[in-house]
Amino acid sequence: MSPVAPTVRSTRAAAYRVPTAGPEADGTLAWDSTTIVVVRLEAGDVHGLGWTYADAACVPLINDLLAPVIKDLPVSAVPRAWQAMQQRIRNLGRPGLVSCALSAVDVALWDAASRWLEIPVADLLGRCRDQVDVYGSGGFTSYDDDQLVEQVHNWTDGQQLGRIKIKIGESWGSRQTEDVRRVSLVRNAVGGRVELFVDANGGYAVGQARRMADALADLGVTWFEEPVSSDDLAGLATVRSSTMVDIAAGEYGYDLAYFARMAPVVDCLQIDVTRCGGYTEWLRAAAVAAAGGLEVSAHCAPNLSAHAGAAIPNFRHIEWFVDHDRIESELFDGCLDPHGGSVTVPSTGAGHGLTFRAEAAEPYTI
Numbered sequence: 001m002s003p004v005a006p007t008v009r010s011t012r013a014a015a016y017r018v019p020t021a022g023p024e025a026d027g028t029l030a031w032d033s034t035t036i037v038v039v040r041l042e043a044g045d046v047h048g049l050g051w052t053y054a055d056a057a058c059v060p061l062i063n064d065l066l067a068p069v070i071k072d073l074p075v076s077a078v079p080r081a082w083q084a085m086q087q088r089i090r091n092l093g094r095p096g097l098v099s100c101a102l103s104a105v106d107v108a109l110w111d112a113a114s115r116w117l118e119i120p121v122a123d124l125l126g127r128c129r130d131q132v133d134v135y136g137s138g139g140f141t142s143y144d145d146d147q148l149v150e151q152v153h154n155w156t157d158g159q160q161l162g163r164i165k166i167k168i169g170e171s172w173g174s175r176q177t178e179d180v181r182r183v184s185l186v187r188n189a190v191g192g193r194v195e196l197f198v199d200a201n202g203g204y205a206v207g208q209a210r211r212m213a214d215a216l217a218d219l220g221v222t223w224f225e226e227p228v229s230s231d232d233l234a235g236l237a238t239v240r241s242s243t244m245v246d247i248a249a250g251e252y253g254y255d256l257a258y259f260a261r262m263a264p265v266v267d268c269l270q271i272d273v274t275r276c277g278g279y280t281e282w283l284r285a286a287a288v289a290a291a292g293g294l295e296v297s298a299h300c301a302p303n304l305s306a307h308a309g310a311a312i313p314n315f316r317h318i319e320w321f322v323d324h325d326r327i328e329s330e331l332f333d334g335c336l337d338p339h340g341g342s343v344t345v346p347s348t349g350a351g352h353g354l355t356f357r358a359e360a361a362e363p364y365t366i
Contacts, residue, residue: 005076005116006044011067011105013039015056016364018327025142027169027203034323035366036331037062037100038356041108043075048112049356052274053301053324054100056366061101065089070105075112082106082280099254099277106278107304107352115351122345125279125311130345132309134302134338135197138322139166139186148182149189151322156190162341163195163317165223168212169203176208180215187219197223204228206235213243221245225270230262237265251275251299259285263292268316272299273308286312302343303328303335307352310345318343328354331361 019033037058041048052058069088070081085102092098114124136155139148148166155161166186168179187196198221204212209227216224223246228235230249240247250270253259255277263269269289273282286296295316298305302320309315320338329335333355336343346353 005074005113006046007072007074008070008081008109008112009042009044011039011041011062011070011108013037013059013062013101013104015059015366016331016361017056017366018330018364020323021326023142024140024323026167026199026201027141028172028201030142034327036327037104038331038361039104039108040356041105041112043112043116046075046112046115048075048108048110048115048351049354050104050107050109050111050278051301051304052100052104054097054274057097058101058104061089061092061098062105065092066101066105070109075109075116078106078109078113079280081109082278095254095258100275103274103276103278103281106280107273110279111351118350120346120349121279121307121352122310123347125283125307127310127345127347128313128315129310130347131342132306132315132345133163133317133342134161134320135163135165135195135317135341136161136322136338137165137197137199137300137319139164139182141167141170141182145182145185148186152186152189156194159338160340161320161338162193163197164190165197165199165225165319167201168198169200171203173200173204173208176212179212180219183216183219183221192220195223196221197225199225200227202226202229202232206232206238209235209239210242213239213245217243217245223248223268225249226251233261233265236262240265240267248297253285256281256284256288259288263289263294266294268297269294270297270299270319271308272301273304274301275299279308282308283312286314290314300324301328302338303332303354304352306336306343306345331357333357
């Protein structure tokens with residue numbers, strides 16, 4: 001490490017569209033590919049790597065708007081760079097793709113800063129723990145029974161995960177009987193030893209969600225994610241007040257004010273480090289949750305989320321989402337192993353420990 005922090009020389013983003021293994025769907029959306037926007041930053045002899053799962057429209061936002069305002073700033077001044085980017089995007093509207101672009105660059109900055117200091121990102125953020133719990137996530141509504149059972153057995157028997165989550169709310173909540181049948185199928189497949197979570201992706205109306213919560217509780221479900229739209233704060237509060245099942249939401253949080261509004265109406269606040277504003281805003285959002293006595297769960301981007309989870313005291317678990325796990329394992333070296341239901345965040349090395357495999361990503365270039 002040199003005594004003076006290097007300054008940012010260049011920041012470039014590129015987008016890659018990776019096909020899914022087969023058709024995938026949740027209660028309110030279907031897809032056949034996932035787009036990842038990767039940021040590579042150079043500063044002296046160090047580099048930084050960040051990404052977000054968002055549309056390719058993030059690429060010009062990063063290359064044309066954000067990159068110029070952080071050029072020549074020292075990598076040690078990540079909050080200063082974050083503030084410069086925040087001011088640059090003021091008139092664009094923070095929520096949505098703009099925040100995703102900001103997040104990817106912020107992650108790359110923290111990675112570069114910790115590589116310069118030759119310590120892990122978790123230590124630069126302020127490490128609280130070495131291990132973070134995870135849960136398997138997938139169970140798409142597009143799966144038939146055999147596919148669904150095969151996936152959950154891969155989690156529980158293959159990877160020895162003690163927590164799993166499947167999608168419900170099929171066809172915008174119009175197939176509640178089928179939703180209950182699928183949850184029952186999974187419960188019978190894994191027995192009572194596994195914590196079972198569900199995610200409706202906002203597919204139900206409030207009354208439907210309250211009735212579903214009763215049925216889910218009978219099946220031993222302990223986590224009911226987005227039972228109604230995450231924009232319906234009053235609806236979330238109503239469902240929460242009527243059930244002992246934990247109500248969770250927050251993955252669509254793009255700024256701090258959102259998390260302040262969301263925290264009072266959920267039992268666990270979800271935060272996505274690739275959407276919320278990067279590691280910088282992650283720490284602030286986690287503090288908002290802590291002020292309300294809430295734990296935080298990391299939404300997706302598992303290998304980036306691990307360092308964020310290790311850095312806050314009120315952390316519950318990471319969503320080890322099958323699509324992102326597959327993409328990150330293919331496109332990056334240094335991915336973590338969730339076997340046993342937790343991952344160990346390295347206490348040696350530098351940065352978040354991940355290296356982009358450009359040759360593997362090239363076929364997916366948009």
